[in-house]
Amino acid sequence: MAAYICVEDYEKYALKHLPPSVRDYYKGGAGEEYSLKWNREAFKxxxxxPRFLRDVSKRDISTTVLGHKVSMPLGVAPTAMQRMAHPDGECANARAAQTAGTIFILSTISTSSIEEVAKAAPDGIKWFQLYIYIDRNVTLNLIRRAERAGFKALVLTIDAPFFGDRRADIKNKFALPSHLRFANFEDELSQRINTAKTGSSLNEYVTALFDASLSWDDVKWLKRTTTLPIILKGILTAEDARLAVENGVDGIIVSNHGARQIDSVPATIEALPEISKAVGDQVEVYMDGGVTQGIDVLKALALGAKMVFFGRPMLWGLTYNGEKGASAILELMKREIDLAFALTGKSKCCASLKDITRDMVIHASYYSCL
Structure with missing residues (x-):
């Protein structure tokens, strides 16, 4: 296979080789896809x-997240239906994350089950992304299985009472390929995505089964239900971040759902500073969205993130060569993060990230005003 040297190389390969409906599902966003574009371009x-004449001969980019040491401040975000990219799907990505020594987050609507992923990567740090179903027993079953399988946290997605206006999926009448299923479910719930007659089967599945009445009371319910740490994924404002702290969550992921929910929301790197400022060190703050380079991770850390996650690049690596492709993505990102630390005069990334300071990164408007 060709020698690929950056995430973009893997992305080009994947977009060329994936079936059109799968390609469009993985890469698409909501509406006119303004926010999808901004997620990547806002980093620019x-x-x-940088600061120079500092000893950077010895570097350590490891950090600690919710008490667990990870090899780098970059982990794997939850993405649905990964077996559409490769037969090993989520199991391959989980093994790659385990090998890399970082966090893997499994989606509720995955094509590999909680138990399969736990068996594939028994020593990896695994979190479970949770949707709350109208039938609370469905949600409770998922939580108990994640607990038994050794998952270390629950990541509650709060920005999806319904799925967004994903026009490509509607045009393609997107459905899960017939040989696959939602592996965390049995019977109707595992196959219902393929029963829609018009539009996107996934949108119809979500509308029928996800609880659109979700509120802060449900966060309190979740805290009473489990002893696992609770992380809220999908926060974009300081107001909601403060409410998250008031409701006792353990972490926040600044996220716009890959720009797949409502168009014209800010890029997550733009939303990050106000959220970090609002909560300080009361909870750990993470970010996902638009990350494709090591310098993106550095910028996010400087703007207040404790940890960064990315999803689509792992799908591109998975499409390219399964677990080996996924591992290649994590390895190249680790090299780029290390290089970014070295060339900015930062010798190590300790547990508190004290070496990464806000003055390392500044908005471009600063230079236009000089």
């Missing part, structure tokens, strides 16, 4: 301010 608006 932040300038790195």
């Amino acid at each position: 608006n932040y300038r790195i301010r």
Whole structure:
């Protein structure tokens, strides 16, 4: 296979080789896809301010997240239906994350089950992304299985009472390929995505089964239900971040759902500073969205993230060569993060990330005003 040297190389390969409906599902966003574009391009608006004549001969980019040491401040975000990219799907990505020594988050609507992923990567740090179903027994069953399988946290997605206006999926009448199923469910719930007669089967599945009445009371319910740490995924404002702290969550993922919910929301790197400022060190703050380079991770850390996650690049690596492709993505990102630390005068990334400071990154408008 060709020598690929950056995430974009793997992305080009995947978009060329995936079936059109799968390609469009993985890469698409909501509406006119303004936010999808901004997620990536907004990183360009932040300038790195390096410091030199510092000893960077020894570097350590490891960090600690919810008490667990990870090899780098980058982990694998939840993405649905990964067996559409490769037969090993989520199991391959989980093994790659385990090998890399970082966090893997499994989606509720995955094509590999909680138990299969636990068996595939028994020593990896695994979190479970949770949707709350109208039938609370469905949700409770998922939680108990994640607990028994050794998952270390629950990641509650709060920005999806319904799925967004994903026009490509509607045009393609997107459905899960017939040889696959939602592996965390049995009977109707595992196959219902393929029963829609018009439009996107996934949108119809979500509308029928996800609880659109979700509120802060449900966060309190979840805290009473499990002893696992609770992380809220989908926060974009300081107001909601403060409410998350008030409701006792353990972490926040600043996320716009890959720009797949409502168009014209800010890029997550733009939303991150106000959220970090609002909560300080009361809870750990993470971010996903638009990350494709090591310098993106550095910028996010400087703007207040404790940890960064990415999803689509892992799908591109998976499409390219299964677990080996996924591992290649994590390895190249680890190299790029290390290089970014070295060339900005930061010798190590300790548990508190004290070496990464806000003055390392500044908005481009600063230089236009000089």
